[in-house]
Amino acid sequence: MTEAHPRGLPRAERTVVVREALSVGIATGAYGISFGALAVAAGLDVWQAMALSLLMFTGGSQFAFIGIVAGGVQAAPAAIGASSLLGVRNGLYALELTQLLGVTGLRRLGAAHLTIDESTAVAVSQDDVRASRLGFWLTGGAVFTLWNLATLGGALLGTQVGDPRTYGLDAAACAAFTALLWPRLRSRDAVAVAAVAAVVSIALSPSLPLGVPVLVAAFAALIVWRAPRGRDA
């Protein structure tokens, strides 16, 4: 992991990473409009919606939080529980990212705040550690900026804004994550881990709280895989 500065990256590779980061930022950021509108509909004011996007900054948790708080402020403990469960996976991403990014001191706080599905996916999708680092910071920065601007817009405009599903933005996110995972699926071990995780999460989804199936499925996949000799996964 020497010579980790992104400037050492060949121009063509750099362009690929920048395009990935920006497209993920735009597709995810646009969803913030929907978050802002739903937050206000759930009874939050504009400042409270913005506080969630600026400070919590992890989409799944934010949607879960406002979905529960919409039922009344007495549901706040349940809302905190749900958003925290969904936030656990960011901590697990961080275990890999802390090695990949090589951050120390105060930069760790910045890296931690930007640790979400999107920035992790772009980082682990790269073959070169310099590309991973560039991808992480650019994606995290792009999503943070656009997600917050969009939250503000959605909170101010309210329900006049359309459903992002009309434009296929939810499907765009599924397609983007698939494309980012794709280069990692070269080894049979990685394919096995991904397949077991996918099947188990689907099987558990109807019966467990939001966020839990993904965690249990990931651990199940790692146990089945049992860390054999394969290096590449």
Place this chain on the structure above:
Amino acid sequence: MMLWVAILLAAAIAFGLKLAGYLVPASVLDDPRVRRVTAALPIALLAALIATQTLTQRDGSLTLDARVAAVGVAVVALLLRAPFIVVVVLGAGTAALLRHLGWG
């Protein structure tokens, strides 16, 4: 006021969870067996995330709708080595078109 407290507490927990992973000592993560597991974790988590985001509704029940078709089209595009942006736009376009036609 109650709501503000809940928002700030939930945000603090979310940040604490993210930070916790960065505070695990390097000596623990340097073990080759631990490294293999931490490298495989994002693959497992993202695969599970794609599956649930594509196939479940907010209440967790399973459903087949425009998202499945979109991911199918994305996979075909990936097999044909299409660039990232093309894959994402095809995914969004597929879902938008199918919904416009009244499915999913």
